[in-house]
Amino acid sequence: DAKTTQPNSMESNEEEPVHLPCNHSTISGTDYIHWYRQLPSQGPEYVIHGLTSNVNNRMASLAIAEDRKSSTLILHRATLRDAAVYYCILRNFGNEKLTFGTGTRLTIIP
Amino acid sequence: GAVVSQHPSWVICKSGTSVKIECRSLDFQATTMFWYRQFPKQSLMLMATSNEGSKATYEQGVEKDKFLINHASLTLSTLTVTSAHPEDSSFYICSARTRTSGTTNEQFFGPGTRLTVL
Numbered sequence: 001d002a003k004t005t006q007p008n009s010m011e012s013n014e015e016e017p018v019h020l021p022c023n024h025s026t027i028s029g030t031d032y033i034h035w036y037r038q039l040p041s042q043g044p045e046y047v048i049h050g051l052t053s054n055v056n057n058r059m060a061s062l063a064i065a066e067d068r069k070s071s072t073l074i075l076h077r078a079t080l081r082d083a084a085v086y087y088c089i090l091r092n093f094g095n096e097k098l099t100f101g102t103g104t105r106l107t108i109i110p
Numbered sequence: 111g112a113v114v115s116q117h118p119s120w121v122i123c124k125s126g127t128s129v130k131i132e133c134r135s136l137d138f139q140a141t142t143m144f145w146y147r148q149f150p151k152q153s154l155m156l157m158a159t160s161n162e163g164s165k166a167t168y169e170q171g172v173e174k175d176k177f178l179i180n181h182a183s184l185t186l187s188t189l190t191v192t193s194a195h196p197e198d199s200s201f202y203i204c205s206a207r208t209r210t211s212g213t214t215n216e217q218f219f220g221p222g223t224r225l226t227v228l
Contacts, residue, residue, distance in 0.1 A: 049216075
């Protein structure tokens with residue numbers, strides 16, 4: 001699977017939107033973009049995924065660049081419970097494995 | 111729905127003993143289960159993939175005789191760390207994938223098991 005690049009850490013104020021970037025310049029046409037997050041001392045949880053179009057769900061929105069070489073996870077109104085490590089993962093269609101990178105540690109400031 | 115549990119949540123053992131960790135899908139049938147290991151302040155590293163009724167597939171560098179994986183049913187997989195040593199101390203996390211995961215490939219993760227080997 002192609003590699004992703006994320007900032008090591010980010011901070012955001014509570015109740016404000018958060019934009020978490022992910023670069024994946026070597027993405028192939030059959031790579032899905034997945035986002036998972038891991039709260040402290042817990043297993044990861046699924047956040048959202050997409051292929052080409054922007055996606056929304058109850059947790060977040062995923063904005064995918066037109067050339068698919070980057071994407072942004074958007075938390076519309078951050079709460080303290082959103083403090084976690086966020087992982088952007090590319091998964092090729094047909095490959096069921098997830099390869100976790102180092103992720104972005106998001107800190108929410110009250 | 112889609113809850114995965116792990117037992118125990120933490121375990122401390124003496125060097126040389128074996129430890130078994132259970133991973134259960136509580137409300138769905140898991141066609142595939144995955145085992146990960148996470149050292150402090152590091153990312154998750156996939157150890158192995160197991161399908162019900164068949165042998166696990168181990169990632170490169172993971173000793174299959176040391177980390178025994180059994181996936182006896184569609185709701186239970188076990189990881190046994192044999193002859194544990196202090197360097198095996200880590201956070202072990204399982205995940206499960208359902209028949210209906212499809213293109214989502216959503217994996218449901220357990221809460222993890224913290225193993226400390228003295």
